[in-house]
Amino acid sequence: MSERITRPPSDSPVSAPQNNSAEPHLARSLSSRHIQLLAIGGAIGTGLFMGSGKTISVAGPSVIFVYAIIGFMLFFVMRAMGELLLSNLSYKSFSDFSADLLGPWAGFFTGWTYWFCWVVTGIADVVAIAHYVTFWWGNAPLWIPALACILVLLALNLPTVKAFGETEFWFALIKIIAILTLIVVGLAMVLTGFTHGDGVTAGFNNLWDHGGFFPTGPMGFVAGFQIAVFAFVGIELVGTAAAETKDPEKNLPRAVNSIPIRILLFYVGALVVLMAVVPWDEFSADESPFVGMFTLAGLGTAAAVVNFVVLTSAASSANSGIYSTSRMVFGLAHDGDAPQAFGRLSRRKVPQNALFFSCTFLLAGVVLLYAGESVSAAFTLVTTISALCFMFVWSIILASYLVYRKRRPQLHEASKFKLPGGVVMVYVVFAFFAFILWALTTQPDTFQALLVTPFWFILLGVVYAFLRRTPVHQARVAAHQDKVVRERAEAVRAR
Numbered sequence: 001m002s003e004r005i006t007r008p009p010s011d012s013p014v015s016a017p018q019n020n021s022a023e024p025h026l027a028r029s030l031s032s033r034h035i036q037l038l039a040i041g042g043a044i045g046t047g048l049f050m051g052s053g054k055t056i057s058v059a060g061p062s063v064i065f066v067y068a069i070i071g072f073m074l075f076f077v078m079r080a081m082g083e084l085l086l087s088n089l090s091y092k093s094f095s096d097f098s099a100d101l102l103g104p105w106a107g108f109f110t111g112w113t114y115w116f117c118w119v120v121t122g123i124a125d126v127v128a129i130a131h132y133v134t135f136w137w138g139n140a141p142l143w144i145p146a147l148a149c150i151l152v153l154l155a156l157n158l159p160t161v162k163a164f165g166e167t168e169f170w171f172a173l174i175k176i177i178a179i180l181t182l183i184v185v186g187l188a189m190v191l192t193g194f195t196h197g198d199g200v201t202a203g204f205n206n207l208w209d210h211g212g213f214f215p216t217g218p219m220g221f222v223a224g225f226q227i228a229v230f231a232f233v234g235i236e237l238v239g240t241a242a243a244e245t246k247d248p249e250k251n252l253p254r255a256v257n258s259i260p261i262r263i264l265l266f267y268v269g270a271l272v273v274l275m276a277v278v279p280w281d282e283f284s285a286d287e288s289p290f291v292g293m294f295t296l297a298g299l300g301t302a303a304a305v306v307n308f309v310v311l312t313s314a315a316s317s318a319n320s321g322i323y324s325t326s327r328m329v330f331g332l333a334h335d336g337d338a339p340q341a342f343g344r345l346s347r348r349k350v351p352q353n354a355l356f357f358s359c360t361f362l363l364a365g366v367v368l369l370y371a372g373e374s375v376s377a378a379f380t381l382v383t384t385i386s387a388l389c390f391m392f393v394w395s396i397i398l399a400s401y402l403v404y405r406k407r408r409p410q411l412h413e414a415s416k417f418k419l420p421g422g423v424v425m426v427y428v429v430f431a432f433f434a435f436i437l438w439a440l441t442t443q444p445d446t447f448q449a450l451l452v453t454p455f456w457f458i459l460l461g462v463v464y465a466f467l468r469r470t471p472v473h474q475a476r477v478a479a480h481q482d483k484v485v486r487e488r489a490e491a492v493r494a495r
């Protein structure tokens with residue numbers, strides 16, 4: 001995409017900067033390879049490596065369709081996000097365009113909910129990491145690896161953003177190599193008729209010989225969507241990195257357009273091979289199916305290696321979360337939606353105050369290790385809450401797109417990265433999200449999380465009710481209303 005996309009005047013985003021203009025800004029230090037691997041790493045995390053164990057146990061081979069359908073729908077969310085971000089390169093993230101298009105309230109709710117999403121996800125990752133360590137650690141205290149993980153994450157994010165990009169590049173590369181290796185080894189087992197300990201022979205017939213593709217019935221298929229949604233959180237991470245991306249008009253579309261290939265290979269392909277080697281009913285909901293496949297096949301050393309890989313994957317996911325939350329809080333501080341201290345950068349152009357703030361909340365992961373009946377129960381609770389909040393953020397992206405199409409038709413016409421299907425696909429995805437909400441009511445553990453999550457939005461509503469009375473927010477609301485009137489008048493004249 002060599003041609004620069006038309007965009008509105010530089011005052012387009014509705015904001016009220018609270019910091020001196022002489023202060024440094026986030027540096028565009030993330031190159032194409034960083035963004036590509038960041039996009040892959042964000043989409044391949046704890047939800048796939050650990051969460052797919054429970055998804056397979058409740059849905060059987062139909063989990064293949066579950067992941068494919070979710071990935072198909074979220075691709076359109078990412079295309080909508082891409083068109084919006086490229087319509088105005090002064091947008092730092094989707095929090096900016098939601099505030100600009102829907103109003104300051106949307107920026108506040110989206111920014112803080114996204115922060116909450118990743119903090120909860122980071123807590124889930126800490127829980128998962130502690131669980132993975134028990135592979136070698138045995139019955140030793142789980143709080144030690146959990147606390148060590150948090151300290152390492154902080155150390156990884158305090159240097160420059162380029163250092164973060166390099167770290168995440170190698171984290172993601174490990175995940176890619178691991179999944180590709182698993183697929184190759186699994187295919188070799190299938191082609192050679194490998195027989196493991198319990199007398200089961202590897203073969204694609206294992207996908208349908210143990211009760212068919214839908215062995216747990218229609219409701220089992222529906223239940224598969226609950227935890228599978230969490231596997232895709234982080235897919236929008238490239239949108240958070242927009243302000244630190246070199247040549248975003250080229251790199252963002254490339255990262256977004258690669259999503260279908262990533263889903264087919266890393267989700268569908270890996271799960272097909274897993275269940276071809278080991279029948280679905282032999283996987284445990286409490287362990288990673290990636291580790292379980294090699295363990296059941298009698299390859300203990302390989303299982304240890306894979307366990308290290310999935311541990312690295314969880315650390316990568318948490319690392320991405322800490323990065324994104326710190327940048328989101330940084331943006332909120334500049335809009336007057338967070339304390340000004342969080343809007344300051346270190347000499348290396350890193351929002352270190354926001355980093356310390358987010359890492360503090362990960363300590364809840366240490367407490368959660370001892371709060372539930374099992375690691376799986378704790379993991380399900382926090383991942384469901386996280387998935388619900390991510391769905392809210394994805395919905396705000398789609399709602400922003402609808403307003404953008406209505407108020408700025410000239411920008412849509414000039415865009416080189418239009419959303420396929422346009423407005424129609426937005427409503428199709430909204431209908432799918434409604435289906436997910438219904439699916440969450442069908443199981444007691446996810447229904448509990450569904451009942452708890454609204455309290456977060458009630459808390460945000462109370463805080464914003466006070467915050468909107470401040471002079472800064474009153475000025476932002478007035479500026480937004482004036483802009484809406486102008487843009488509607490321009491849209492009418494354009495017709």
